[in-house]
Amino acid sequence: MYDILIVGAGPAGMTAAIYARRASKSVLVLEAKTYGGQIVNTPDIENYPVAAHISGFDFATKVYEQAAALGAEFKFEKVTDIADNGDYKTVTTPKHTYEAKTVILATGSENRKLGLPDEDKLTGRGVSYCATCDGAFYRKKVVAVVGGGNTALEDALYLADLAEKVYIIHRRDAFRGEEANAARIAAKENIEVLWNSQVTKLIAEKKLSAIEVTNKDGSVQTLEINGLFVAVGRIPENQNFAKLIELDDAGYVKAGENCLTNVPGIFVAGDNRVKEVRQLVTATGDGAVAATAAIRYLNEG
Amino acid sequence: MNVIIGTQENFEQEVLKSDKPVLVDFNADWCGPCKMLSPIVHQLAEEQNKFKVVSVNIDDQDLLAEDYDVSSIPCLVAFRNGKEFAREVGFRPKDDILEMMEG
Incomplete structure (x- = not known):
């Protein structure tokens, strides 16, 4: 006892x-x-x-x-x-x-997961929950960050200094994170924000190669990326x-x-x-x- | 046995052509969970003879990491007869790693 x-x-x-x-x-x-x-x-x-x-x-x-x-x-x-x-x-x-x-x-x-098929299988093969841990694998590559809170914004800013291009995919039309971070995001030329959007599919053979992104208005696009950073709480x-x-x-x-x-x-x-x-x-x-x-x-x- | 430092030069000989299964630990100096795992990996190398243990520093061996699609560390990859048969990403307790090597 x-x-x-x-x-x-x-x-x-x-x-x-x-x-x-x-x-x-x-x-x-x-x-x-x-x-x-x-x-x-x-x-x-x-x-x-x-x-x-x-x-x-x-x-x-x-x-x-x-x-x-x-x-x-x-x-x-x-x-x-x-x-x-x-x-x-x-x-x-x-x-x-x-x-x-x-x-x-x-x-x-x-970490909260997106809940998409193959997400577990692709963790460590293009899907990550920690930008500071895994960012180094994406030098000069194309990545996406999912989320709109402070963690997502900080992840995007960190990755923008390493990667060639960073997408932020956020389901709302404004960030929940601090305004100072949002302003720094807006000033980064290699960050592109996809508002009102959600990741709806992970596309991969051996490792992640693209994601399907669906907008609130119903339009669907495929983004070719090397890495997906999930920051949804x-x-x-x-x-x-x-x-x-x-x-x-x-x-x-x-x-x-x-x-x-x-x-x-x-x-x-x-x-x-x-x-x-x-x-x-x-x-x-x-x-x-x-x-x-x-x-x-x-x-x- | 000691942990063998894996490089592009010795990977084929030490891992792919090994007559025993091999546990490859992909890691980096700046990675906290890797440092947590490191003593366990060293213990496994010293305490048993069923499989070899190879450590690959992904900063020194970035091409090797890319060849094996490693994009999160620590990443443990198990090889037998030149082929990957199991993979775990993130810290794992010793018993889990032993179980993985049985697979």
């Missing part, structure tokens, strides 16, 4: 582990992939206090080492179910079942807890800044919680709040 079981070893979960260990609670962190979460994809973090520049990999590794040195135990297994037995919880992975007095859900989110990874934990319509755990869920003894931290600002610093902040709430719950019995 662990005092605190943390689901997810991103910045929120690992910060919770640090706080929990400093309060001498036994801690198990379960992670489906590897420690770090999505910050690992960020080449350069510039907005976290103290570190003017640090790569996501270095950040994640330092936090991991800090939590591990304090005695947090890490296991790399995907949590498939959580059951509430009142004064303790049962957490299931494909291989094991764990028991803990409290649980902190810090699962984060994953993220989905919180709460599906496996939906029958126990209250989620909002978009799938985020309903909890305020106190990180309390509807189940006593289960807390939430980071991007999978309903919140306004999803940043590294708010994720680590949530980790501290959720761990402190769990510690109080344990101490008050």
Whole structure:
């Protein structure tokens, strides 16, 4: 029986582990992939206090080492179910079942897909969800970005410096992203925006070679491209807890800044919680709040 | 065994003509998930003899990456008898990679 079981070893979960260990609670962190979460994809973090520049990999590794040195135990297994037995919880992975007095859900989110046939098969063969990760493969090539939020705009600006031509395909007639980004897009000669449009087909043999784009007015065109960058938002990874934990319509755990869920003894931290600002610093902040709430719950019995 | 550094020059000999299956790890120094995967790939090379492990740096070997249609990294490609039989994109835990090499 662990005092605190943390689901997810991103910045929120690992910060919770640090706080929990400093309060001498036994801690198990379960992670489906590897420690770090999505910050690992960020080449350069510039907005976290103290570190003017640090790569996501270095950040994640330092936090991991800090939590591990304090005695947090890490296991790399995907949590498939959580059951509430009142004064303790049962957490299931494909291989094991764990028991803990409290649980902190810090699962984060994953990329939203377009939902087109062959999308999975073409991921890594022309379809990407991370411009800074994969942009280097498209020097002097033709790419398209799908989406109209800040991520899409920033991706397009990043790619415009590498690629010969960048299309932005957006289903509305205006961007949702910041005006400053929209203005920079308008000033780029090699970016062309296709408004009121959606990608309706991926065309490929071994790798992506073109996409079919359908306009609101019904007209269809085929664009020959080398790469498609999908930036249509993220989905919180709460599906496996939906029958126990209250989620909002978009799938985020309903909890305020106190990180309390509807189940006593289960807390939430980071991007999978309903919140306004999803940043590294708010994720680590949530980790501290959720761990402190769990510690109080344990101490008050 | 150690991880073999794959190049255009040795790829045919080390990968395509290998008598054992080969796990090829396409990676780059600037790629965070690649750095996460790197220790696992090294462990796999050291701990077992069923398959060889080759690491290809896509910045040094961009033509090799292009030849094999690699456009996201980390990208793990499994070869047997000169042919690709499995491929995984993104970080994968060790057990998943072992399972992939069984395929």
